[in-house]
Amino acid sequence: MSSEKKVRLGIIGVGNIGSTHFKSITEGKVEGLEVAAVADRRPERLSWVKEYLDAKEKEGAAVVRPVCFSEGSELIASGVCDAVIVSVPHYQHPGLSIDAMRHGLHVMCEKPAGVYTLQVREMIAEADLHPELVFGMMFNQRTNPVYRKMRDIIKSGELGQIRRTSWIVTDWYRPQYYYDSGDWRATWSGEGGGVLLNQCPHQLDLWQWICGMPVSISAKMSFGKWHDIEVEDDVSVFCEYANGATGTFITSTGDTPGTNRFEIVCDGGTLVAGSKSLTLYKLDVPEPEYSKNNREKVFGKPGCEKIDITPEEPATGHVGVLRAFTGAILRGEPLVADGREGIFGLTISNAIHLSGFLGREVKIPFDEELFRDELMKRVATSRRKTDGASVTGDTEGTY
């Protein structure tokens, strides 16, 4: 393909996040990508697309009118797209992604990859049948230079082994009105989970992307603790890694203003990240070496330098992920996150839920059929809110 060629994109689901993508692309923020089609079951969302473009046109912009569909499957089968973004409720991510791949379309899947790992395994198996297709996961937080830098340092080995990770990420506050804004929200049948499935897929992905996968999970969770909802809105996790390191992960949608503090303690120093800051406490001698050789000071400790290593460049976010996706399709460039990597964070997420459901520690890999069955028990008795209006909010700055 020449670099002049444009990728014809279909956006399946133009709700909160789908409409954000629609606007970014329409405003020309992703070179080589154009919205050729949109699909949404809600007529008012298709009207929103039309009105948005009407307004743009009135401002004098040259707009491309996408073909509108009420079903994602129709968009996929229509032949008017080269690629799709799947930005619908979580349960449908794997099914629509698989359908799109079978029709020869590149896929950018919104997070989470799915609600339970078994359905994501099917999606990955399908992707493996289509090596010619680009399959990406919308892990826009992987473009955050703070986390990229943390990962680079950990993976470089300069700090030695990880000993402890602890992430308090409680700045996901949601008022009751958020949960009331869609009848599917925060229900077992509609979302399949709460803060773990909707807000935390990024952090659960980054946690494993930077620190590796844990081997066991012990979780304490509360369901509908701060809100009138079915699913979890308060979670505390303890985990262990293969090397004996431990970790904790605390999240909630009830805390405000909330905290985002991610600490990684290694043999040779400690990294502490806020959402926009990164500090390295670098030891002059790794702790095990110091402890072994010190025969002088009962209360001695290694020398330590505090270094601010906050990166200056901004996160490219969703647009960065879409640019890489387009580059991958047109020029074989690398993705921000391969779609197959979506299963890692979801594995942690499912293990947390399973530990919370069963009230005991869960080893990873866990019994994925047992998890699906436990989830489906909850889905079977799930009740959608009857007075739930469908409100699409302004997500600016909330992900």
Next chain:
Amino acid sequence: MSSEKKVRLGIIGVGNIGSTHFKSITEGKVEGLEVAAVADRRPERLSWVKEYLDAKEKEGAAVVRPVCFSEGSELIASGVCDAVIVSVPHYQHPGLSIDAMRHGLHVMCEKPAGVYTLQVREMIAEADLHPELVFGMMFNQRTNPVYRKMRDIIKSGELGQIRRTSWIVTDWYRPQYYYDSGDWRATWSGEGGGVLLNQCPHQLDLWQWICGMPVSISAKMSFGKWHDIEVEDDVSVFCEYANGATGTFITSTGDTPGTNRFEIVCDGGTLVAGSKSLTLYKLDVPEPEYSKNNREKVFGKPGCEKIDITPEEPATGHVGVLRAFTGAILRGEPLVADGREGIFGLTISNAIHLSGFLGREVKIPFDEELFRDELMKRVATSRRKTDGASVTGDTEGTY
């Protein structure tokens, strides 16, 4: 008693902390208190007392020579003291305190109050038989204005209910040489525990002093993870409170430089303390009220003001505790911490150990006989180090 009268103090145990008290009092930092006697089983510690006073005398100071005993019980029975500080290994705290009370002596007990709650209950029962005696606990961290301020704010109710507490206190680094400095250190028979018993009694006390007692504890702990020792040096705790709030507590003597970050989330705001800083995130409307009344903003949240409320005054520390103790004896003034309050933090400590021993959640109150039996099993197979020199280190700034 006239304010001219001096309290004649006996210091039982002039090791690391006992010698610190000895120096403070000898230097006249505690008005109305003089060291009339010291006791230590190690002749070299009694020699240290003599040499210290010789040096002071050479400098021209007028020194009072304390009577020296090799056994605390002899000091107690001697009749030369009005009060004692019990600063010997933990197991002996209740026994010596009880002995002193039976001899009509006021008691300042070093933390922890004991190793297991049953022995502390005996001490409290004895204290209750002697209402005329002053019984204090050396919770010098209660003089830290950061924690005093936190407590004042929480107890005032201005932030409403507590929702979450999380304390990462990992700045207790100890090298192997510390543990090798005494054959009793970090053994089940010598100390009865590790970081929980030796380093953390302050934080476990402050945690409950500020936030109240938890009703359940789930702990993960590692024994000899970072050091060649029998007892725990790495602990992660999850707890629940009666009102449904949750808490986490993470500590270790292996991390360096370590972290001290204590966060309390309430309905009306959040307090975040470092060891010398305190920040209040104050909401303009308590979260429950905001969430109930907001019918406009899907992603709305209460307004929040960040306020630095770090107190300016320094902590008075051990000297402050001893001044209050002296004031209580001479003039009936309030203590920093009543001796009876030592059982609260120890209850949490024992519950953490029990949860770690049994690998399951422990409700508070727990089976205190079961805990003692589990501890004694470990004591029975405990092995003191054979090459352990007895080194008294400089504890300046380590507690």
